[in-house]
């Protein structure tokens with residue numbers, strides 16, 4: 001079972017991260033001791049997926065506190081702020097990263113001594129990790145109600161256990177439905193250019209014995225046209241409460257447009273830590289990654305020398321294409337998000 005594999009764990013001042021770049025061929029953990037190393041692991045996508053990035057960032061801050069030799073509260077706070085900057089500049093789009101850093105800094109600032117700060121920051125990072133798994137299980141429960149026996153579900157990228165602290169969001173819904181005895185079939189889109197669908201989603205679902213068929217991204221429209229998709233379920237990196245826009249892996253928008261055209265429900269599964277209550281569309285930074293990710297596959301160049309490539313990592317799906325958003329607190333239509341109380345949702 002995938003639940004036995006941890007994406008990330010804390011072990012006496014070391015953060016162990018499952019190196020997702022090597023999957024599905026090798027299971028290997030990186031052992032990280034500094035916030036800078038964690039930031040690099042996030043940037044290089046050794047760990048990826050919005051909730052997992054949030055947990056990693058929290059643990060990066062915990063590492064700084066744990067290993068700090070600072071004698072004064074002011075000094076350690078200064079070190080923590082520097083770590084926040086380093087971690088905050090690793091990947092710009094997933095809001096969970098900034099949400100986690102914010103929560104860690106609030107914990108630091110409300111601590112009275114260096115010692116208190118050290119222990120509370122490690123505890124807080126572990127709490128963020130545990131809460132993510134609990135939220136995903138709730139998302140699974142809430143979402144499984146929407147899944148019918150026999151559903152053929154298309155998903156994109158990897159919104160599974162590997163993208164979170166465990167269980168997954170979109171795949172959590174699928175896992176929960178499968179555990180209830182519903183017979184579901186998953187179409188996993190390979191997700192160019194980093195192939196999270198082919199490498200990670202296929203691996204996760206196979207390990208759990210959930211029927212999965214891999215397709216290339218450009219096959220999804222034809223599959224829908226043939227009436228072979230009952231639902232699309234994806235995760236999210238950021239959901240704008242003000243407008244209901246869903247920011248997720250590049251290619252999501254294509255599936256949403258196709259789903260609308262064919263009258264197929266388009267479901268988004270995400271914890272409330274992915275909901276951005278502050279930003280408008282103009283504030284969202286879509287990460288652009290190294291063009292070589294498009295020009296090469298598996299280390300082999302496939303495009304001619306001299307050609308340029310564009311490599312945005314995410315796209316923006318407008319609310320009119322989204323049927324509902326499944327969170328640990330309930331299921332919402334995109335336009336309902338702006339009426340939610342962010343403080344109540346985050347348990348503050």
Ligand code: MRU
Nearest residue numbers: 048049050159163169235236249
């Ligand atoms: O670039 P990635 O692999 O970090 O992108 C991940 C996604 O887009 C996921 O769908 C999203 O983070 C949700 S994960 C539960």
